Amino acid sequence: MAVIPVALAGRAYEVRVGSGLLADLPAQCGPLLRKERVPIVTDANVARHWQEPVAQALLAAGHEPRWLVLDPGEGAKTWQGLERVTDWLLAEEVERGDHIVALGGGVIGDLTGFAASVLKRGCGFIQLPTTLLAQVDSSVGGKTAINTAAGKNLIGAFHQPALVLADLDALTTLPKREMRAGYAEVIKYGTLGDAEFFAWCEEHGAEMLAGDRVRQERAVTASVEAKARIVAEDERETTGKRALLNLGHTFGHALEAETGFSDRLLHGEAVALGMVLAARYSARRGYISDADAERVASAIAASGLPSEIAALGLDADGKALAAHMLHDKKMDAGTLPFVLLAAIGQAFLDKDVSLDDVARFLDEELQRA
Template sequence: MTKTSPIHGATKATVHVPLDSRAYDVRIGTGLIASAGAQILPLLRRPKVAVVTDENVASLHLDALRAGLAADSVEMTSLELPAGESTKSWPHLSKTVEWLLDQKVERGDVVVAFGGGVIGDLVGFAAAILRRGVRFVQIPTSLLAQVDSSVGGKTGINAPHGKNLIGAFHQPSLVLADVGVLGTLQSRDFLAGYGEVVKYGLLGSAAFFEWLEENAPAMAAGDVDLRIEAVRRSVQMKADIVVRDETEQGDRALLNLGHTFCHALETATDYASDRLLHGEGVAIGCALAFEASMRLGLCAQEAPSRVRAHLRAMGMKVDLRDIDGELPSTDALIDLMSQDKKVIDGQLRFIMARGIGEAFVTTDVPVDVVRSVLEDAR
């Protein structure tokens, strides 16, 4: 269920994720960090939280969060980790868990993940394994985290073998998506997050994709109302899928549109953000998935052209040649795909499309087609 009401001249929205005893709200709007104390206090047994963030977010927003919590007499301690995908690793997970234990975080306490997708995934996993599970709140500060990684309970870290291969399902108790902080993102980071936004239209809603074709340029330029609506629609689509398939036994795999290509590319670039951000990899992966779908005769030739045209118009990467530096051979990339956690009984699942808004899961994708799509994208 989605509710809207006015706030500070814009709108706010709440998307409820009804997972029985694990149900929670995703609140979207402006001023949510300033009111964090009032938002989180009902969850607390004692007025204290442990906040984990990264150095970039801390320098921009940690004082605001501290003030927002203090306004309702909620005390906070904080740990700052390095920014970047490489933080999703065993050493930083260990550091986070041990710090939380040093803070004497109890089972009845709340841990706060304050940052982008890397922090959300890492801290969520730490909360899942600390004392066999403590509650946590997501306060996502990037567009990518607000529309995707903060919702749905997937937590984890990366391995040398591939992305997100170590983790757990652990739902947050609350998500506060303050779109006001998006104004501090660099253009590249915002557009990387947009890769996940456009994914939702491509996988399940032609109407949303059309809305994005019309409104995404103004949204990227800073229109707050459009940002709230884009986040709301993305979160609602994800929530609906998560409720149907919380642990990815079926429909939830659709959310991985573009990710089989993306994760291989991220592994191939050593998770180096200067070469490839996650959302950039998703955008490339979506373009490649639609190209493969067209070559298999699943969708019209116009579909991948339209996808590429929109991504290009937004200033995004769409091909392997858009990634700086050398990449492994095509066969090496295909081998990296075989490490993907979507492999079942040795068969790699792809999310293909019959058209914009009509994605489906299949294992029936000949490797020669994948090879030709990758080769032509170089």
């Protein structure tokens, strides 16, 4: 088992990566589970595979698991979803010193974490991420949120978990499409800040996706270590350092918005396409070579992820896609910084990007064969 500390003053916690962590849940959580009742939020897909094993582990240790099972998908991350979770937690008599358990992917972690942040002005919570995307990205760093009609994750709070247990066994029940979507975030860490890890992904990504447990532990651990370093330096995204983690997200969120935040385009798939666009736009602006931009695109395509937005068949032009970006959380004084590449493994914030130019670029990409 790998243990990665997230070093935040007064709120430090561990991310543990390995196999058998869910089966060993009571011992892993220790005194965080201070009462007999343990409130757990999950979704129907995850419950089908993991509700019984988690319940058995807790019951064997003298705990009583209490379950809220939600419908799967982004549709749960709404005001109505938040109300349902908080009302249930209040009915379960959750106290400020208790820890709510989030068992699932990014949607469950985001929603449960946000509920924990506002319930009685702040309760603790434990992340049990069951998707690759959640294990390497959304479960670490304390960003919690819900979606609104204006865009994704626009209502939320920074609320750090008390513990993250990334059980690699959970990946065995993950559909292949979801595994690939999570892998987009793995590639992201190499692309934005570690050229050697990017090369490792090019060489070993297929083995990791095929189920090689050694490769999976390396991918998750390296990704979490990278994110933990950045979060420790810039927890609330005030210096620009943490904003680099949004590589691919500005383009990606626009594509998600255009496809209705639906299963037509999963978040990881949108990030993958967004990274291709960020790399090509970086080349357009002369920051990297066309060859390096296509190396990013090739690494993404080789993993089975979408790498061309033309293949989406969108009924939109570049101007319409760029308009979605006006709701981006990085907007500052009317301008939108873009995370671009100075090299593979070296991302930076470009604060001098014209959305009109982005629209023209996207029109060209929509026509790319």
